[in-house]
Amino acid sequence: MSIQELLEQLAGDEGVKAVALVGEDGFVIESVSKEGAADLDFVGGAATSAMASSRALADHLKKGEVEEVMVEFDEGPMLLEPIQASGTTYSLVLLLAGAQNLGRVRFQLKKVRARLQEALA
Template sequence: MPQISQLLESLLKVDGIQAAALIGTDGFVIEQKMNKPNIDMETVGAIVIGGLQSSESIGTELEVGKIEQSMVEYENGILLSRMLSDGNAILTIVAGQNAMLGNIRYQVGKMMPEIQKQLEN
């Protein structure tokens, strides 16, 4: 059974992904892997938590349920954050502007059960 670091490493092989991190709900990085060394995932983790809390508030106000995934497209890249099913961690992906978003979402979805299983161990 692959470890979390191995699972994140395999995500880096997906075309366009520059960084992958598992972030606790406290904003601290549990594990991270990067192809682009100038990304400060500790700072990204803290900011992602704030953004997800705001999105959660919007969901409550609109009565549409809990947040499952957030994606923000920037001029030169994409930030995708997906909550684990137990809500105790967030998988965050940093991808380049030309990344195939559908493939990234597919690969992340495929990997989520294994990441969840590893966190429970």
């Protein structure tokens, strides 16, 4: 499957408003969004900064690698997942409509993560 198809699979889950794969430079590589979703170019840059801050905090606290960053908003959470492939760390950004589908979305992420890494290699 292509990166775009994998993102579409994640975006097809109920409650997912947008999905973006973001490079280390903050630029969106591929994305899928539903009507009314945020400006993913801006979100990609901000998400990269949030991931870098989370890594710095993990290093300082000696807590190992960042597995996931979740930011909760009134209108639904945002998940940031680091994806390692070919010596590069990408950020997978998911904007959710609400927290009620969080468990199912995380389950889907586990299934898609390895295929995303293969597609990026």
